[in-house]
Amino acid sequence: MSERKAFEVTPKEVEFSRWFDEVIFKAEILDERYPVKGMYVWLPYGYQLMENIMNVMERLLRETGHRRVYFPGVVPESVLGREFRFIKGFEDSIFWITALGRKKIQERLALRPTSEAIMYEVLKRWITSYKDLPLRIYQIVPVYRYETKATRPMLRVREIVFFKEGHTFHATYEDAVKQVDLEVEIYKKFYDELLVPYIVVKTPPWDTFPGAKYNYDIVTIMPDGKALELGSAINFGDLFAKTYDLVYMDQNGEKRYVNTTSFGISERSLAAMISIHGDNRGLKIPPKLAPIQVVIVPIPTKGYEDKVNEFSKSLHERLSSRFRVVLDDEDERPGFKFYRWEMKGVPARIEVGREETEKQFVTVARRDTGERVKINLSELEEELEKLFEDIEDTMKKQAENYFNERVYHAESIEEVKEHVTQKMVSFPWCGLDECGHEVEEEAGYGLLGYEEGYYEGSGKKCIVCGREAKHRAWIARSY
Amino acid sequence: MSERKAFEVTPKEVEFSRWFDEVIFKAEILDERYPVKGMYVWLPYGYQLMENIMNVMERLLRETGHRRVYFPGVVPESVLGREFRFIKGFEDSIFWITALGRKKIQERLALRPTSEAIMYEVLKRWITSYKDLPLRIYQIVPVYRYETKATRPMLRVREIVFFKEGHTFHATYEDAVKQVDLEVEIYKKFYDELLVPYIVVKTPPWDTFPGAKYNYDIVTIMPDGKALELGSAINFGDLFAKTYDLVYMDQNGEKRYVNTTSFGISERSLAAMISIHGDNRGLKIPPKLAPIQVVIVPIPTKGYEDKVNEFSKSLHERLSSRFRVVLDDEDERPGFKFYRWEMKGVPARIEVGREETEKQFVTVARRDTGERVKINLSELEEELEKLFEDIEDTMKKQAENYFNERVYHAESIEEVKEHVTQKMVSFPWCGLDECGHEVEEEAGYGLLGYEEGYYEGSGKKCIVCGREAKHRAWIARSY
Numbered sequence: 031m032s033e034r035k036a037f038e039v040t041p042k043e044v045e046f047s048r049w050f051d052e053v054i055f056k057a058e059i060l061d062e063r064y065p066v067k068g069m070y071v072w073l074p075y076g077y078q079l080m081e082n083i084m085n086v087m088e089r090l091l092r093e094t095g096h097r098r099v100y101f102p103g104v105v106p107e108s109v110l111g112r113e114f115r116f117i118k119g120f121e122d123s124i125f126w127i128t129a130l131g132r133k134k135i136q137e138r139l140a141l142r143p144t145s146e147a148i149m150y151e152v153l154k155r156w157i158t159s160y161k162d163l164p165l166r167i168y169q170i171v172p173v174y175r176y177e178t179k180a181t182r183p184m185l186r187v188r189e190i191v192f193f194k195e196g197h198t199f200h201a202t203y204e205d206a207v208k209q210v211d212l213e214v215e216i217y218k219k220f221y222d223e224l225l226v227p228y229i230v231v232k233t234p235p236w237d238t239f240p241g242a243k244y245n246y247d248i249v250t251i252m253p254d255g256k257a258l259e260l261g262s263a264i265n266f267g268d269l270f271a272k273t274y275d276l277v278y279m280d281q282n283g284e285k286r287y288v289n290t291t292s293f294g295i296s297e298r299s300l301a302a303m304i305s306i307h308g309d310n311r312g313l314k315i316p317p318k319l320a321p322i323q324v325v326i327v328p329i330p331t332k333g334y335e336d337k338v339n340e341f342s343k344s345l346h347e348r349l350s351s352r353f354r355v356v357l358d359d360e361d362e363r364p365g366f367k368f369y370r371w372e373m374k375g376v377p378a379r380i381e382v383g384r385e386e387t388e389k390q391f392v393t394v395a396r397r398d399t400g401e402r403v404k405i406n407l408s409e410l411e412e413e414l415e416k417l418f419e420d421i422e423d424t425m426k427k428q429a430e431n432y433f434n435e436r437v438y439h440a441e442s443i444e445e446v447k448e449h450v451t452q453k454m455v456s457f458p459w460c461g462l463d464e465c466g467h468e469v470e471e472e473a474g475y476g477l478l479g480y481e482e483g484y485y486e487g488s489g490k491k492c493i494v495c496g497r498e499a500k501h502r503a504w505i506a507r508s509y
Numbered sequence: 510m511s512e513r514k515a516f517e518v519t520p521k522e523v524e525f526s527r528w529f530d531e532v533i534f535k536a537e538i539l540d541e542r543y544p545v546k547g548m549y550v551w552l553p554y555g556y557q558l559m560e561n562i563m564n565v566m567e568r569l570l571r572e573t574g575h576r577r578v579y580f581p582g583v584v585p586e587s588v589l590g591r592e593f594r595f596i597k598g599f600e601d602s603i604f605w606i607t608a609l610g611r612k613k614i615q616e617r618l619a620l621r622p623t624s625e626a627i628m629y630e631v632l633k634r635w636i637t638s639y640k641d642l643p644l645r646i647y648q649i650v651p652v653y654r655y656e657t658k659a660t661r662p663m664l665r666v667r668e669i670v671f672f673k674e675g676h677t678f679h680a681t682y683e684d685a686v687k688q689v690d691l692e693v694e695i696y697k698k699f700y701d702e703l704l705v706p707y708i709v710v711k712t713p714p715w716d717t718f719p720g721a722k723y724n725y726d727i728v729t730i731m732p733d734g735k736a737l738e739l740g741s742a743i744n745f746g747d748l749f750a751k752t753y754d755l756v757y758m759d760q761n762g763e764k765r766y767v768n769t770t771s772f773g774i775s776e777r778s779l780a781a782m783i784s785i786h787g788d789n790r791g792l793k794i795p796p797k798l799a800p801i802q803v804v805i806v807p808i809p810t811k812g813y814e815d816k817v818n819e820f821s822k823s824l825h826e827r828l829s830s831r832f833r834v835v836l837d838d839e840d841e842r843p844g845f846k847f848y849r850w851e852m853k854g855v856p857a858r859i860e861v862g863r864e865e866t867e868k869q870f871v872t873v874a875r876r877d878t879g880e881r882v883k884i885n886l887s888e889l890e891e892e893l894e895k896l897f898e899d900i901e902d903t904m905k906k907q908a909e910n911y912f913n914e915r916v917y918h919a920e921s922i923e924e925v926k927e928h929v930t931q932k933m934v935s936f937p938w939c940g941l942d943e944c945g946h947e948v949e950e951e952a953g954y955g956l957l958g959y960e961e962g963y964y965e966g967s968g969k970k971c972i973v974c975g976r977e978a979k980h981r982a983w984i985a986r987s988y
Binding site for chain 2: 152
């Protein structure tokens with residue numbers, strides 16, 4: 031029992047937010063005891079996990095012609111402030127540098143809150159002709175936003191450590207529209223690999239990103255019934271180009287404004303994965319993303335210690351060429367080790383005891399279901415591969431069930447009001463601002479956005495005005 | 510001729526610093542037109558190259574038990590200032606954040622100049638018992654130092670983008686000494702892979718890192734005869750532990766101070782590689798590190814365009830599974846393409862013309878020597894592998910010659926004074942401070958450091974006092 035104690039957490043169903051904080055600390059993802067509020071230390075295990083996740087994103091980006099760059103973390107005030115609609119969205123949240131050593135600075139510098147402004151300032155020198163377009167770049171960098179609401183690890187932070195920001199440049203508005211569609215496709219594939227369910231919505235006009243024509247948000251729902259925005263894809267049209275004088279020469283030698291888009295995700299992706307899949311024993315990590323896929327735990331019986339240890343070592347060596355595997359031969363009791371690696375979400379645990387060494391098999395415990403299976407040594411690798419596929423399928427189904435339980439399709443304002451305190455609620459919407467606002471007022475929360483044209487031709491009616499519904503709108507409490 | 514013009518640079522032997530600036534811009538490593546002095550934009554090609562270099566470092570670190578973490582980029586003044594010897598070294602170079610949005614901040618925050626202070630502050634919570642030691646972590650992060658001397662891309666910057674800082678924690682001073690030796694070994698392997706020649710020196714006591722017991726520097730020499738510090742490995746003993754109250758319980762239940770070390774490198778590693786190997790046509794990149802190892806350039810003859818293009822495409826497909834290869838089928842003349850890829854330092858260029866398609870061979874031009882060789886299609890991959898090995902050997906030898914030409918072993922103060930204006934100069938030293946200072950005064954430059962015990966028992970005499978020499982000391986003009 032004492033072994034378990036070190037890994038006990040507040041049950042997820044009792045108080046999700048405490049469960050989350052305890053699990054990410056006990057699984058050694060983050061250390062929250064950093065002396066600046068809203069900033070956290072990424073521990074080796076958490077860093078490796080986030081790296082694996084970002085590798086998925088980078089693969090998807092490189093396959094689609096995006097190239098990684100780095101722009102400095104510090105931006106002059108004059109550049110940042112040039113586009114007033116944009117800066118207005120950030121003016122209360124900038125970290126300002128005003129002194130260098132013992133001297134006052136001449137022009138204030140901002141820690142980057144996002145990089146549109148500074149990139150456009152520099153890129154007007156890269157882009158001269160239609161031949162330079164399209165141009166697709168991205169960077170993965172920390173960004174800084176002074177959140178005034180209560181901060182929460184990974185969910186609402188003042189330093190977003192893994193901000194993947196993509197920025198693209200196109201000759202025409204139509205090209206930018208296609209690009210934004212591509213960005214949404216990239217995000218869908220990404221969250222599919224993370225086994226995180228989501229909706230994709232266009233935000234209502236009154237909640238569009240500062241300076242944007244339109245943007246899509248990708249949204250999931252957390253165990254407490256609150257919606258979490260997981261990423262956005264933004265079409266700026268030529269608005270920024272006009273502010274930053276971003277022009278190119280077209281085929282006819284005429285000057286035209288560049289159309290731009292941007293799209294971003296962050297460590298919220300990991301927060302969602304942890305929250306949706308984790309249980310009261312800790313994390314559950316999809317095998318493809320797990321920093322450790324297999325842990326080997328020797329269970330020595332008196333008189334058989336050497337045999338068990340030897341067998342464990344040979345297994346470790348054998349499996350290392352194909353899997354990310356750890357042999358836990360520390361001086362702790364097996365029960366303690368079981369809890370430790372369950373907390374960390376390792377998909378498969380191999381137990382090696384006297385019987386296993388004598389009969390040449392292993393016992394494998396699955397993290398997702400807790401089941402134990404026996405596998406003969408002769409087919410170990412193949413069976414483990416199959417097991418991982420099965421774990422992935424099972425986790426996917428669990429996530430779908432999870433999601434469906436937390437979504438409600440309302441047909442009236444009353445239903446919206448009834449369910450929005452628990453769930454993410456959809457409703458048929460005509461698309462008029464006033465109808466959207468009325469639902470927001472009645473429900474007491476903002477619209478997340480809408481699936482465009484979802485109800486077109488379906489005969490469904492707007493739940494406010496009764497006119498023909500065009501879109502499926504979504505509303506929820508939000509992070 | 511006009512094709513060449515776009516890639517013309519100031520000859521390296523005429524003015525190295527202009528050559529360097531022009532090459533890194535024309536090879537698309539950096540864009541220096543960033544609106545904050547001393548900060549630069551990393552372009553896709555440069556970013557990829559630096560990533561390949563950092564991957565070498567990360568492999569060496571992981572093999573030796575170092576694990577990656579992330580500590581926030583912003584540090585409270587009270588934490589940074591706790592160790593006065595340390596802060597004294599940085600007090601003129603800190604970027605200070607004093608405002609958040611439209612509000613003044615209560616306690617100033619520093620952009621991290623390096624992370625010893627903040628790590629020790631947090632790690633005293635991680636380390637309690639001897640079982641927690643040794644602990645070896647690293648991060649690759651930007652650090653900010655307000656350089657007041659003239660800034661130079663990669664060489665003297667205000668934002669070091671690729672700062673790899675390792676930090677380690679040990680039970681005893683002896684363990685820390687062994688760790689620093691390991692750090693030096695890691696750096697030697699690293700620069701060997703980059704084909705960058707170096708010396709390793711212990712810095713003289715009067716130039717030791719603030720707060721350190723001792724430190725080693727790894728130093729190379731640039732084409733202009735100036736020494737460039739490429740990395741350092743620092744033993745802090747228990748000094749920081751005392752300041753930050755970093756203690757552990759030993760096997761006997763007694764409290765002891767932790768011994769710490771740190772070691773860092775940066776994008777100066779790339780600057781050295783570029784400077785030492787590059788020529789007046791641009792970069793030369795070792796094949797293992799090259800973002801593009803092979804470029805295929807079709808050379809169409811009238812009437813044979815389709816055949817040449819088809820052959821080029823099939824080659825591209827075939828080689829892609831084994832090499833990093835680009836087919837340059839843009840609408841430019843072959844000569845222009847040759848210059849472009851030479852500037853970027855691509856180790857091998859495959860030329861495909863009419864003869865090649867008819868006789869089923871390829872012509873390969875080596876970037877390092879400019880030689881052209883013919884390779885039969887049947888043994889293309891094997892021959893390319895061999896070619897890359899030969900390129901690496903050749904570059905290594907060139908670097909050794911380069912280094913030997915720029916090093917002088919002086920036997921008197923007069924010789925030091927004569928050669929220090931051109932070269933990196935060694936001399937026999939007894940080890941007494943006053944003798945070291947006298948050489949510094951006479952030469953007009955500071956000692957880089959010394960190879961400890963190099964001359965012990967050799968009978969060599971100190972060039973100042975004539976007593977028995979212990980060390981081989983080094984002196985040079987410096988970056």
